[in-house]
Amino acid sequence: MSHNYIVGFPRIGEQRELKKALELYWSGKSTFSEVEDIALSLKARHWNYQKEAGIDFISSNDFSYYDTVLDTAVMLGAIPKRFKGLEAEELYFSMARGNKDAVAMEMTKWFNTNYHYIVPELSLEDSYKLNATKILNEYKEAKALGITTKINLVGPITFLGLSKRVDRGDTYELFGKILPIYEALLEEIAKLDSTITVQIDEPIFVKGVEPKVLSLIKPCYDALCVVSSNINIIVTTYFEHSNEATKVLVHTPVWGIGLDFLHGEKNVESLTLINSSGKKLIAGVVDGRNIWKNDIRKTTQLLETLAKEVDKENIIISSSCSLLHTPFTLKYEEKMDAEIKNWLAYAVEKLDEISLVSKLFWGETLSDTELKALKENKKANENRTNSTRIHNKEVQSRVEKFSKLEREGAYEERIKIQKELLGYKDLATTTIGSFPQTPEVRKARADFKKGAISKEVYEQEMKNYIDECIAFQEACGLEVLVHGEPERNDMVEYFGEQLDGYGFSQNGWVQSYGSRCVKPPFIYGDISRPKPMTVDWMTYAQAKTDKIMKGMLTGPVTILNWSFVRDDMARGDVSKQIAVALSDEIDDLQKAGIKMIQVDEAAFKEGYPLRGENISGYESWAVRDFKISVSTAKQETQIHTHMCYSEFNDIIHTIEAMDADVISIETARSGNELLKIFKEVGYKQEVGPGVYDIHSPRIPSVEEIVTQIKLLLEVLPKEQLWINPDCGLKTRKWEEVKPSLINMVKAVEIVREGL
Numbered sequence: 001m002s003h004n005y006i007v008g009f010p011r012i013g014e015q016r017e018l019k020k021a022l023e024l025y026w027s028g029k030s031t032f033s034e035v036e037d038i039a040l041s042l043k044a045r046h047w048n049y050q051k052e053a054g055i056d057f058i059s060s061n062d063f064s065y066y067d068t069v070l071d072t073a074v075m076l077g078a079i080p081k082r083f084k085g086l087e088a089e090e091l092y093f094s095m096a097r098g099n100k101d102a103v104a105m106e107m108t109k110w111f112n113t114n115y116h117y118i119v120p121e122l123s124l125e126d127s128y129k130l131n132a133t134k135i136l137n138e139y140k141e142a143k144a145l146g147i148t149t150k151i152n153l154v155g156p157i158t159f160l161g162l163s164k165r166v167d168r169g170d171t172y173e174l175f176g177k178i179l180p181i182y183e184a185l186l187e188e189i190a191k192l193d194s195t196i197t198v199q200i201d202e203p204i205f206v207k208g209v210e211p212k213v214l215s216l217i218k219p220c221y222d223a224l225c226v227v228s229s230n231i232n233i234i235v236t237t238y239f240e241h242s243n244e245a246t247k248v249l250v251h252t253p254v255w256g257i258g259l260d261f262l263h264g265e266k267n268v269e270s271l272t273l274i275n276s277s278g279k280k281l282i283a284g285v286v287d288g289r290n291i292w293k294n295d296i297r298k299t300t301q302l303l304e305t306l307a308k309e310v311d312k313e314n315i316i317i318s319s320s321c322s323l324l325h326t327p328f329t330l331k332y333e334e335k336m337d338a339e340i341k342n343w344l345a346y347a348v349e350k351l352d353e354i355s356l357v358s359k360l361f362w363g364e365t366l367s368d369t370e371l372k373a374l375k376e377n378k379k380a381n382e383n384r385t386n387s388t389r390i391h392n393k394e395v396q397s398r399v400e401k402f403s404k405l406e407r408e409g410a411y412e413e414r415i416k417i418q419k420e421l422l423g424y425k426d427l428a429t430t431t432i433g434s435f436p437q438t439p440e441v442r443k444a445r446a447d448f449k450k451g452a453i454s455k456e457v458y459e460q461e462m463k464n465y466i467d468e469c470i471a472f473q474e475a476c477g478l479e480v481l482v483h484g485e486p487e488r489n490d491m492v493e494y495f496g497e498q499l500d501g502y503g504f505s506q507n508g509w510v511q512s513y514g515s516r517c518v519k520p521p522f523i524y525g526d527i528s529r530p531k532p533m534t535v536d537w538m539t540y541a542q543a544k545t546d547k548i549m550k551g552m553l554t555g556p557v558t559i560l561n562w563s564f565v566r567d568d569m570a571r572g573d574v575s576k577q578i579a580v581a582l583s584d585e586i587d588d589l590q591k592a593g594i595k596m597i598q599v600d601e602a603a604f605k606e607g608y609p610l611r612g613e614n615i616s617g618y619e620s621w622a623v624r625d626f627k628i629s630v631s632t633a634k635q636e637t638q639i640h641t642h643m644c645y646s647e648f649n650d651i652i653h654t655i656e657a658m659d660a661d662v663i664s665i666e667t668a669r670s671g672n673e674l675l676k677i678f679k680e681v682g683y684k685q686e687v688g689p690g691v692y693d694i695h696s697p698r699i700p701s702v703e704e705i706v707t708q709i710k711l712l713l714e715v716l717p718k719e720q721l722w723i724n725p726d727c728g729l730k731t732r733k734w735e736e737v738k739p740s741l742i743n744m745v746k747a748v749e750i751v752r753e754g755l
């Protein structure tokens with residue numbers, strides 16, 4: 001009997017072995033066959049972890065050298081023209097990363113995660129051809145090690161839904177061309193063994209699929225299921241419920257349906273249907289998106305609820321999604337506080353949880369180790385429920401009572417006072433916050449963390465850097481200055497480190513894209529601010545210049561979205577705690593003489609729910625918490641915000657409601673198109689549309705920026721416009737930043753003369 005299952009496993013390696021191997025190879029320091037060797041050993045190790053934990057359905061083809069959507073494009077032979085002529089790994093990595101002749105394919109976020117996939121480029125002229133090598137080989141590799149795997153595939157409907165067409169047409173028009181390739185693939189897979197399970201991921205179904213897409217499900221899965229009687233097909237979704245699609249899938253011959261019962265609670269509404277269809281239910285009950293230890297008692301209850309509706313024999317216990325989104329193993333967390341560590345489970349630990357939960361569900365006898373694990377699980381969860389490190393009554397009651405939402409004065413009055421007091425001109429120039437993080441700055445920070453240099457030495461180095469930033473900004477004629485953020489490794493981590501309720505890992509790496517990993521901090525308890533976080537740096541910087549020094553904070557929603565968040569509290573409630581802490585910071589900054597403060601909300605849009613019906617709920621607490629953060633600002637204190645994405649059309653009223661005095665946004669790549677929405681809705685507040693793209697090392701000329709500013713002036717009046725780059729300059733080099741900003745200031749002077 002096969003009882004348990006995982007959707008997929010992380011591939012980067014517990015010591016980020018794959019990352020290191022890839023980067024060596026990309027820099028020309030090793031050969032691809034060395035990367036392949038590492039990959040083989042990683043796959044074997046990961047399969048063995050799963051086997052040893054007693055997982056019945058172990059995946060193959062969840063491995064990738066870069067991204068599984070890219071792998072799917074390669075499987076289909078969906079290769080954009082500019083890569084024609086290339087082969088094998090050269091082709092693959094050129095698609096992912098570009099080469100000297102061809103730009104890389106676009107990359108974007110995988111649903112609401114921080115994983116990024118490569119966006120396939122399709123064209124009506126394409127003719128597709130199956131390349132099944134990778135998929136078949138991985139199955140055989142595992143088989144040679146004595147492990148029979150299920151094969152993971154990105155489903156055809158999701159593949160089309162995530163692709164783009166070169167001529168901007170509808171990608172679903174290519175359905176008829178793609179489906180036969182999937183059929184051919186299944187024919188090849190069927191030859192591998194007498195019975196094989198194939199997991200077809202269709203997460204696009206959770207977005208509340210439109211009728212057009214819904215109508216493809218039945219023909220698609222009817223066709224795929226008849227390819228071979230050797231194959232059991234499981235269609236898997238995650239991150240939300242997919243009831244609309246499930247209604248259709250139950251009428252196809254698929255063998256099983258995989259659903260996420262943690263992030264898609266409403267999936268329970270489909271249980272009766274699934275039961276009468278007699279299909280297997282792959283029940284996602286162990287969280288693949290978070291780092292908390294499963295509460296086995298609660299999970300058992302959830303499973304009992306499921307078993308009331310679905311025949312027990314048809315239930316297979318699973319992770320809620322691929323474990324790709326969690327860090328690898330707690331084994332290397334040597335420095336973490338023991339109590340906190342005891343609350344956590346990374347991917348490897350989740351395997352044991354799934355195995356234990358399934359044994360309990362089936363009433364199997366537990367070994368001594370398992371009995372002990374069960375006891376410890378109960379204790380850890382009780383401890384987490386009661387720990388005073390998590391629950392801070394004082395914080396809770398203050399946050400609950402906090403009701404000041406509106407800041408002093410209406411915008412129209414505020415801006416008059418601010419303009420008079422701050423005295424900036426029309427088309428005022430500024431930057432988004434960070435200046436280049438030089439190797440010296442990084443080294444000083446690392447040395448300080450290691451204890452190799454004293455706090456005094458470290459702070460002096462940072463101050464020297466701030467001095468340099470100020471000197472440059474003054475010399476180049478920028479009007480509103482920033483301190484340059486040298487003390488920040490990361491815009492979320494910096495604040496997390498100073499807030500109570502935040503934890504950090506040593507090795508909690510999660511793949512973000514390609515070889516890149518991030519190590520998000522985690523919120524475990526009630527959040528409060530023991531002392532000011534930025535006031536010393538800001539007052540130091542302000543004292544060094546007569547110009548306005550803009551304070552720099554990360555907003556509550558962005559702090560929340562770029563952290564692992566506690567699962568015992570609603571996200572909006574956590575965000576409110578962060579907001580209250582930030583409101584104190586703004587109060588302190590103001591008292592220390594800072595007159596302008598930017599509150600970055602870089603991840604505001606990324607936090608949007610997958611399903612339309614949940615959007616207004618998100619927006620209401622996200623806007624509330626931004627407003628709480630800035631509620632302490634006096635009317636003469638100017639509040640800026642910054643968002644680094646460009647599509648504002650669908651959220652413009654939400655942005656308006658945030659009521660910031662000035663917003664800087666990313667628009668440089670799109671002329672003035674994206675700004676038009678601000679005019680259309682009669683947006684009153686001031687706007688700083690980025691006038692040049694900071695993601696590229698290219699230095700924009702004065703003429704180019706003049707043209708860009710003139711375009712902006714076609715849409716919004718000069719009184720409403722600020723002039724700034726697209727985003728922070730942290731990732732750029734000084735050689736690029738200096739001439740770019742000098743040109744930006746010159747361009748403004750030219751435009752002003754002409755007005």
Ligand code: GLN
Nearest residue numbers: 432433434602644728729
């Ligand atoms: N203030 C931050 C910086 O300049 C903003 C970064 C961001 O928007 N991602 O680095």
Ligand code: ZN
Nearest residue numbers: 643644727728
């Ligand atoms: Zn940005």
